[in-house]
Amino acid sequence: MDVILLSYTPNPDALIAASARICYRDITASDLLKSEEEALSRKLIAELFASGHMSAFEHVSFTFGIDGLSRVASHQLVRHRVASFNQQSQRYVSMTPDPDAVIIPPAIKANPDALRLYSEAVRHSQETYRELCAIGIPKEDARFILPHGHSTRLVMTMNARELHHFFGLRLCRRAQWEIRELARKMLVLCREKAPVIFDKAGPGCIFGKCGEARTCGNPYKNMEELLFA
Ligand SMILES: Cc1cc2nc3c(=O)[nH]c(=O)nc-3n(C[C@H](O)[C@H](O)[C@H](O)COP(=O)(O)OP(=O)(O)OC[C@H]3O[C@@H](n4cnc5c(N)ncnc54)[C@H](O)[C@@H]3O)c2cc1C
Secondary structure, three states: OOEEEEOOOOHHHHHHHHHHOOOOOOOOOHHHHHHHHHHHHHHHHHHHHHHHOHHHHHHOEEEEEEEEHHHHHHHHOOOOOOOOEEEOOOOOOOOOOOHHEEEEOHHHHHHHHHHHHHHHHHHHHHHHHHHHHHHOOOHHHHHHHHHOOOEEEEEEEEHHHHHHHHHHHHHOOOOHHHHHHHHHHHHHHHHHHHOOOOOOOOOOHHHHOOOOOOOOOOOOOOOOHHHHH
């Protein structure tokens, strides 16, 4: 899976802090932004985060290009309604038969018998797709035979408030492995551009309190384990 940051709001840490500060200061937003310093932003953003005053986080957005995610995971991803999506269409784009176009879950990759069964079923479904298209069935109908694990491409935009929500849910060990890997890659990219905003991002366990009713029993020890394990 490839995840790149296509675009993001410039100066994100300072913009959030300045946006929140306009509530308390009688100066223009432009002057507030100019006067914002890293130490000031860090303190205010930590206070906003701790008190749950998250509206200022909505002024900053990140747009990702996502390639090689399965449709299994993209189906989960698009459940996040406070995000914007464009996804490659299987109605308009031909799904050329290619074994690499289908994601192989690690548990299947690690088991030779499972891998043989899986690869054979993928080959058969892709071949049937090709034959259906060849006898004139529209792509939008032929695609019904393609595996759920077929890879897809998306452009997705989330604001920083939604990103925090997303990281809390999808970096949890109870989340499915592929969307968790996507979330991990996104958080690495976000922290490079906005280290203050995403200083405290991730599931509850990393801050000492699991939010799940049924805990996984294996809390993250620290941010390094979450980001680089
Ligand atoms: C580990 C895990 C397992 C899951 N298993 C299942 C499953 O088995 N079946 C299933 O169907 N789903 C499942 N989901 C998906 C889950 O139920 C949510 O649909 C998904 O995580 C999106 O979360 P959300 O609705 O909070 O977030 P978003 O859609 O990103 O919304 C963010 C927040 O905005 C607010 N909001 C958004 N829309 C509305 C609205 N219409 N009304 C009021 N407030 C709104 C809410 O506060 C919401 O939390 C699972 C998710 C996870 C993380």
